[in-house]
Amino acid sequence: MxxxxxxxxxxxxxxxxxxxxxxxxxxxxxxxxxxxxxxxxxxxxxxxxxxxxxxxxxxxxxxxxxxxxxxxxxxxxxxxxxxxxxxxxxxxxxxxxxxxxxxxxxxxxxxxxxxxxxxxxxxxxxxxxxxxxxxxxxxxxxxxxxxxxxxxxxxxxxxxxxxxxxxxxxxxxxxxxARNAIGPVLWGSDGPRGDVLEIDDAGYIRQEGQAVFRWATTKLAPFALQACERAGVAPEDLVAFIPHQANVRIIDHIAKRLGATNAVIARDIIESGNTSSASIPLALSKLVERGELPSGGHALLFGFGGGLTYAGQVVTLP
CATH class of the missing domain: 3.40.47.10 (Thiolase/Chalcone synthase)
Known part of the structure; x- marks a missing residue:
């Protein structure tokens, strides 16, 4: 369906x-x-x-x-x-x-x-x-x-x-x-490795960068693909892929493995840095505001990071 x-x-x-x-x-x-x-x-x-x-x-x-x-x-x-x-x-x-x-x-x-x-x-x-x-x-x-x-x-x-x-x-x-325009969520977590990205006792954010990079580049693309499958949308039919803005190399790696060959790939991190929970709606809103995405097209939103948690869904663009 x-x-x-x-x-x-x-x-x-x-x-x-x-x-x-x-x-x-x-x-x-x-x-x-x-x-x-x-x-x-x-x-x-x-x-x-x-x-x-x-x-x-x-x-x-x-x-x-x-x-x-x-x-x-x-x-x-x-x-x-x-x-x-x-x-x-x-x-x-x-x-x-x-x-x-x-x-x-x-x-x-x-x-x-x-x-x-x-x-x-x-x-x-x-x-x-x-x-x-x-x-x-x-x-x-x-x-x-x-x-x-x-x-x-x-x-x-x-x-x-x-x-x-x-x-x-x-x-x-x-x-x-009347028509559901937000696809089923694919979400999960990898709690045993959650301490590779955390707020420490002094109140500062810390991360083991290489561990996070390996997790993101080896584990996440299949989850992004599952989010597409749950929505019944092939990756090549996406007009946009809006992942968490963690690292340009991570973004490009997941996009390539996903096979989103016709999608605009959000790279707002270049000008905005990593804004954690804000990064996906920030990047999406800016692309829509600039007229770079077509209304009614399918976009995959996919967040990942601290926890380690991940979640994604396909949405129809307003």
């Missing part, structure tokens, strides 16, 4: 937000004193620049900005939303959760609201849970947001991590639909 058969949910609109401050690789070396250079970073991970939040910006403010833009693009009022889901590992407060505060800022009255933390796969997890709620009749219109202020957990003396991460947010409005 194709994922478009029967009632379900669809993405009605997208939005994103990035801080104004652009930080280049040379800025990291010259202003932050990181022992690195532009050529070294581009060769290993493909990043040229990233965005850092200002002191008055956090995961909440960026979530609100991205969500407001998504609502405007969907043509839906905040008062119509009855579920808010925020994927993040960097909330400004543990309690209240970010989702409830987003709802309050936007004037959404008494929605279901929860945060979800599966790190870099968080948006795909959040999108799936919102779809499940709508399909089950527990909600009609959901806001799904991926947002991070990773600079609050970065150690600028650790060049293996501080060159990677950045700040930003992306959001999707998900509504009930």
């Amino acid at each position: 194709s994922y478009t058969d029967g009632p379900g949910a669809r993405i009605a609109g997208l939005g994103h937000y990035q801080p104004a401050r652009v930080v280049t690789n040379d800025d990291l070396a010259n202003e932050w004193g990181v022992e690195t250079n532009d050529a070294w970073i581009q060769d290993r991970v493909g990043i040229k620049a990233r965005r850092f939040a200002g002191p008055d910006e956090d995961t909440l403010t960026m979530s609100v900005a991205a969500a407001g833009k998504a609502l405007a693009n969907a043509g839906i009022e905040a008062t119509d939303v009855d579920l808010v889901v925020v994927a993040t590992l960097t909330p400004p407060t543990m309690l209240p959760n970010v989702a409830s505060q987003v709802a309050a800022r936007l004037g959404i009255n008494a929605p279901g609201s929860y945060d979800i933390n599966t790190a870099c796969s968080g948006f795909s997890y959040g999108l799936a849970t919102a779809q499940h709620a709508i399909t089950a009749g527990a909600a009609k219109t959901a806001l799904v947001i991926g947002a991070e202020k990773l600079t609050q957990v970065m150690d600028f003396t650790d060049r293996t991590t501080c060159i990677l991460f950045a700040d930003g947010a992306g959001a999707a409005v998900v509504t009930a639909s």
Whole structure:
């Protein structure tokens, strides 16, 4: 059965937000004193620049900005939303959760609201849970947001991590639909190896880069293919592949093994860095906004990272 058969949910609109401050690789070396250079970073991970939040910006403010833009693009009022889901590992407060505060800022009255933390796969997890709620009749219109202020957990003396991460947010409005336009989720985890990417006792993000790279390049492509199979869409019929923006070499490796020969491959990491939970909706929203993806086409979203967790689904583009 194709994922478009029967009632379900669809993405009605997208939005994103990035801080104004652009930080280049040379800025990291010259202003932050990181022992690195532009050529070294581009060769290993493909990043040229990233965005850092200002002191008055956090995961909440960026979530609100991205969500407001998504609502405007969907043509839906905040008062119509009855579920808010925020994927993040960097909330400004543990309690209240970010989702409830987003709802309050936007004037959404008494929605279901929860945060979800599966790190870099968080948006795909959040999108799936919102779809499940709508399909089950527990909600009609959901806001799904991926947002991070990773600079609050970065150690600028650790060049293996501080060159990677950045700040930003992306959001999707998900509504009930007569035709299901969000495919079945393929999700899972590899918990015994989860400590290769973690927040340590000092509050800094750490990773064993080679271990993460090997896991991503040897284990994940078959899962991405399974997500396509569950949706009944062949990889060559995808118009876009939007993976988590972890590393250009990882992105290209998975895309090649997947066989997405006709797809636009998101490489937003080049200009935005790794924004964890925000990376998929951020990259997707920017591509749609620039008119680089056709409305109605099939796109594979595929998140992976801390945990180690992964999740993906095929969606019909708004």
